[in-house]
Amino acid sequence: MNLRNTLSLKVAFFLIATFLIFFLVIPVVSVFYTAFIDTYTGKFTIVNFLDFFKNKLFIESFFNSFYVAIMSVLLASTFALPLSYFTTRFQFRGSIIIQSLGFIPLIMPPFVGAVALKLLFGTNGTVNLFLNKFMSFKIPFMEGLNGVIFAEAIHYFPFILINLVASLNNIDKSMEESAQNLGSSGLNLFRKIVLPLSMPGYVAGASLVFLKVFDDLGTPLLLDINNMLAPQAYLRISAIGIDDPMGYVMAVILILTSLAAMWIAKLALAGKDYSMLQKGGGGLAKRKLNFTEKIMAYGVIIFILLIVLAPHIGLALLSFGTIWSFSYFPDAYTLNHYKEIFETSNFIKNTFLYCSIAAFIDVFLGVLISYIVIRTSIKWREFLDYTAMAALAIPGLALGIGYLRTFYQFNLPFSNKPLASWWFIIVIALTIRRLPYALRACNAALTQISVYLEESAEVLSATRYTILKKIVVPLMLAGILAGFITSFATATVELSATIMLVSNDIDAPLSYAIYSYMQTAAGRGPGAALGVIAVVIVGIGTYFSQRIIEKKQNEKLINLN
Amino acid sequence: MDNKLNFQTGVSIKDVDVFYGKNHVIKNISIDIKPGEFFTFLGPSGCGKTTLLRLIAGFESASKGKIIIGENDVTTLPPWKRNVGMVFQNYALWPHMTVLKNVSFGLEQKKIDKKQIFDLVKNSLELVGLEGYENRRPSQLSGGQQQRVALARTLVVKPTILLLDEPLSNLDAKLRIQMRKDILNLQRKVGITTIFVTHDQEEANVLSDRMAIINNGIVEQLGEPEYLYNNPINSFTANFLGTTNTLEGEVIKRQEKLKFISKESIEIENVNFKEGKCKILLRPQNFYINNKENKDEIIRLKGRIVEKEFLGNIIRYTVNVKEKKIFVDIVQEYNSPTHKIHEEIELSFNVTKLRFIK
Numbered sequence: 001m002n003l004r005n006t007l008s009l010k011v012a013f014f015l016i017a018t019f020l021i022f023f024l025v026i027p028v029v030s031v032f033y034t035a036f037i038d039t040y041t042g043k044f045t046i047v048n049f050l051d052f053f054k055n056k057l058f059i060e061s062f063f064n065s066f067y068v069a070i071m072s073v074l075l076a077s078t079f080a081l082p083l084s085y086f087t088t089r090f091q092f093r094g095s096i097i098i099q100s101l102g103f104i105p106l107i108m109p110p111f112v113g114a115v116a117l118k119l120l121f122g123t124n125g126t127v128n129l130f131l132n133k134f135m136s137f138k139i140p141f142m143e144g145l146n147g148v149i150f151a152e153a154i155h156y157f158p159f160i161l162i163n164l165v166a167s168l169n170n171i172d173k174s175m176e177e178s179a180q181n182l183g184s185s186g187l188n189l190f191r192k193i194v195l196p197l198s199m200p201g202y203v204a205g206a207s208l209v210f211l212k213v214f215d216d217l218g219t220p221l222l223l224d225i226n227n228m229l230a231p232q233a234y235l236r237i238s239a240i241g242i243d244d245p246m247g248y249v250m251a252v253i254l255i256l257t258s259l260a261a262m263w264i265a266k267l268a269l270a271g272k273d274y275s276m277l278q279k280g281g282g283g284l285a286k287r288k289l290n291f292t293e294k295i296m297a298y299g300v301i302i303f304i305l306l307i308v309l310a311p312h313i314g315l316a317l318l319s320f321g322t323i324w325s326f327s328y329f330p331d332a333y334t335l336n337h338y339k340e341i342f343e344t345s346n347f348i349k350n351t352f353l354y355c356s357i358a359a360f361i362d363v364f365l366g367v368l369i370s371y372i373v374i375r376t377s378i379k380w381r382e383f384l385d386y387t388a389m390a391a392l393a394i395p396g397l398a399l400g401i402g403y404l405r406t407f408y409q410f411n412l413p414f415s416n417k418p419l420a421s422w423w424f425i426i427v428i429a430l431t432i433r434r435l436p437y438a439l440r441a442c443n444a445a446l447t448q449i450s451v452y453l454e455e456s457a458e459v460l461s462a463t464r465y466t467i468l469k470k471i472v473v474p475l476m477l478a479g480i481l482a483g484f485i486t487s488f489a490t491a492t493v494e495l496s497a498t499i500m501l502v503s504n505d506i507d508a509p510l511s512y513a514i515y516s517y518m519q520t521a522a523g524r525g526p527g528a529a530l531g532v533i534a535v536v537i538v539g540i541g542t543y544f545s546q547r548i549i550e551k552k553q554n555e556k557l558i559n560l561n
Numbered sequence: 562m563d564n565k566l567n568f569q570t571g572v573s574i575k576d577v578d579v580f581y582g583k584n585h586v587i588k589n590i591s592i593d594i595k596p597g598e599f600f601t602f603l604g605p606s607g608c609g610k611t612t613l614l615r616l617i618a619g620f621e622s623a624s625k626g627k628i629i630i631g632e633n634d635v636t637t638l639p640p641w642k643r644n645v646g647m648v649f650q651n652y653a654l655w656p657h658m659t660v661l662k663n664v665s666f667g668l669e670q671k672k673i674d675k676k677q678i679f680d681l682v683k684n685s686l687e688l689v690g691l692e693g694y695e696n697r698r699p700s701q702l703s704g705g706q707q708q709r710v711a712l713a714r715t716l717v718v719k720p721t722i723l724l725l726d727e728p729l730s731n732l733d734a735k736l737r738i739q740m741r742k743d744i745l746n747l748q749r750k751v752g753i754t755t756i757f758v759t760h761d762q763e764e765a766n767v768l769s770d771r772m773a774i775i776n777n778g779i780v781e782q783l784g785e786p787e788y789l790y791n792n793p794i795n796s797f798t799a800n801f802l803g804t805t806n807t808l809e810g811e812v813i814k815r816q817e818k819l820k821f822i823s824k825e826s827i828e829i830e831n832v833n834f835k836e837g838k839c840k841i842l843l844r845p846q847n848f849y850i851n852n853k854e855n856k857d858e859i860i861r862l863k864g865r866i867v868e869k870e871f872l873g874n875i876i877r878y879t880v881n882v883k884e885k886k887i888f889v890d891i892v893q894e895y896n897s898p899t900h901k902i903h904e905e906i907e908l909s910f911n912v913t914k915l916r917f918i919k
Binding site: 172174175177178179180181182183184185188192193196197199 | 618619620639640641642644645646647649650651653655656657666667670671714715718
């Protein structure tokens with residue numbers, strides 16, 4: 001009998017489990033249920049899926065989504081591979097730039113920069129106008145699916161970069177030296193030793209990119225690409241209504257593909273956790289670059305950096321520009337777009353409200369879940385952890401569809417409006433979507449706190465509540481804060497669940513507003529201005545959460561409360 | 562198949578200096594290692610012993626000096642062209658390859674044909690007692706087995722010399738003793754010139770034909786283990802190869818006789834050393850307590866026991882003689898009487914056991 005299984009914690013377990021069942025399990029189950037049930041007879045059927053595979057547009061969308069996801073992984077790899085090679089093999093200052101690139105997908109999701117990319121790389125964008133004038137040819141960077149691939153790869157390649165660099169740095173120097181000692185060098189050594197040992201990191205990063213791209217809704221929509229799976233599901237539900245089963249079929253396919261991608265990645269990584277065997281660490285031998293190599297390395301880095309920063313540069317230009325069409329850069333510059341969004345919109349206010357509530361609930365649940373799972377022996381406690389983490393595998397779009405389905409039937413008391421169209425449902429969706437981030441931070445923080453610290457309070461006969469309040473939470477504070485900021489910052493740019501749940505413009509948050517502004521040529525300026533604001537919010541958030549994580553061990557921070 | 566080498570190779574380290582930035586880590590070291598010898602670099606951590614080993618393997622480069630293996634000057638050769646075998650401290654088995662793949666790696670680099678590789682690998686796994694483990698992964702092996710695979714992988718390519726970088730440090734105490742016997746047997750069987758790096762003097766004593774005591778980037782003393790233990794030329798060697806009592810003082814001539822007086826004013830008559838400042842070394846096991854035997858060369862000192870440690874086979878007393886603390890080891894026999902703390906005793910030792918150093 002574990003003495004920490006107090007009644008209040010059991011009640012907390014019950015309440016959290018109910019919350020997760022109600023707002024995660026039931027909506028997802030309802031998506032599956034609707035997809036597999038005949039609308040008229042109410043019986044189990046796979047006819048909806050057969051219909052899906054009979055429809056040419058759907059098949060095309062399905063394959064396009066795969067094609068785009070795979071090509072994005074390949075393009076992202078071509079950005080990430082040389083950069084990871086430079087940082088791990090050579091001693092030079094460019095490494096700092098490369099490491100900073102890691103934050104780009106956190107700071108700016110691809111849909112925010114998509115329109116700006118079109119203005120820079122489109123048929124009549126800056127780059128092609130330039131190419132056409134001086135070399136008389138154009139490159140179709142942004143034509144059709146190319147545009148989606150390009151935008152996604154630019155934003156998500158750092159996931160591969162970070163994982164690959166981490167796994168290369170984990171390879172012990174002796175792995176390389178023992179091969180040299182047995183007569184291997186150069187490319188042979190790279191192919192036989194370094195490459196296979198770095199595979200786990202690459203696979204982890206690549207599968208993450210695949211998932212993100214496959215699920216992404218905003219980018220194809222903003223680039224006017226409808227023949228992909230996520231946009232089709234969205235259009236189906238928003239145009240035909242929530243009773244049409246086809247939207248659910250597509251949501252099911254999105255969920256299953258997510259799970260399959262995660263599972264395949266897991267299989268590929270099975271038994272390949274090499275880090276345990278490699279004591280000492282220290283990474284591969286690094287050498288200094290000579291002058292020509294340095295120039296070449298910086299050349300590659302600056303080239304990739306320019307591409308990677310293009311959406312940011314384009315967005316900034318767009319937010320300050322008057323008219324930008326068929327020209328290298330905007331015709332003139334103005335502050336009017338910023339003025340407009342600050343005068344007319346409540347998007348920013350909504351975003352702060354929604355995301356701070358969501359992030360607050362996230363860390364509150366995160367602390368309780370991690371405490372219940374790690375420190376108590378309450379029966380079924382792992383359910384909380386698994387379920388909360390499973391939210392990672394559920395595409396936002398599928399969750400949004402599930403919410404519509406489930407909560408349209410529930411009316412709010414007094415107003416008789418459906419729960420699904422109340423603004424708070426957006427907050428709950430954001431809470432569920434970002435809970436894994438907060439939970440991970442809390443788990444990490446709690447595992448670092450020795451159980452003796454609690455036991456020494458227990459022998460002084462402190463109550464469970466006092467221990468949590470005075471010992472556990474203060475010690476976890478840095479982790480909790482980092483979790484709060486990460487959840488908050490990434491929630492501000494969440495679009496795919498939100499887009500399903502916004503019922504009127506007054507309740508809309510920032511990300512939805514960027515999306516709807518960007519639909520029209522006249523709205524691009526204000527849309528870009530909102531985009532810049534989103535980037536600034538997330539950028540500041542990311543900066544501080546990194547600072548907090550770095551200072552985690554610092555006692556001062558713990559005393560801050 | 563015969564594992565015995567056809568010829569044995571010596572190694573010469575000639576006037577080698579190594580700098581890490583401004584740090585002078587190897588200071589003009591020269592060592593000649595004879596063909597077929599088991600040679601040990603012994604020293605505390607950070608003394609430069611591993612750097613010296615890595616220099617021979619080609620993973621470090623000397624700022625000055627030469628490395629000669631057999632007849633060949635290899636100073637500027639990269640590691641993959643030296644044909645030197647090295648076993649790493651963490652064994653460095655590649656986790657993504659089976660035992661078979663690990664061991665055949667070096668042979669594949671030499672473009673030996675498949676059939677022959679298979680036979681050589683089989684033979685080499687037999688040599689280390691791991692036949693039948695071909696398809697295991699390193700993660701499925703115990704520490705000792707990984708060690709054997711590392712040895713097999715290194716020996717199978719018939720390197721000219723074998724370098725072992727603290728290969729026993731990751732094993733538990735019992736296995737360490739077993740493995741060091743196995744390593745020695747293997748070395749005798751194959752006959753390969755072997756250089757072993759360790760900070761453990763017991764390991765070095767058991768294994769080495771000769772060893773070099775290294776400290777702060779220089780060779781303090783070089784020779785056979787027993788000789789070094791009994792004839793240390795400085796207090797570093799003496800202390801590194803076991804506990805030693807060191808008395809600092811000087812030898813003076815009085816009434817035609819030489820006499821040592823330590824700075825704590827402990828006096829020892831009839832010493833056989835030249836006049837002037839010097840140090841006396843005396844091992845703890847050379848003392849007796851309250852021994853009545855009477856000979857000319859017996860020296861007696863009065864003291865008081867201040868500490869007593871039971872170490873199993875011996876009892877180590879710390880005895881205050883004047884202001885000097887002296888360690889005294891007495892073999893512990895069943896039911897033999899022991900002395901108490903604060904007891905006043907008489908220490909005695911034979912003057913021939915004294916070692917004088919400058």
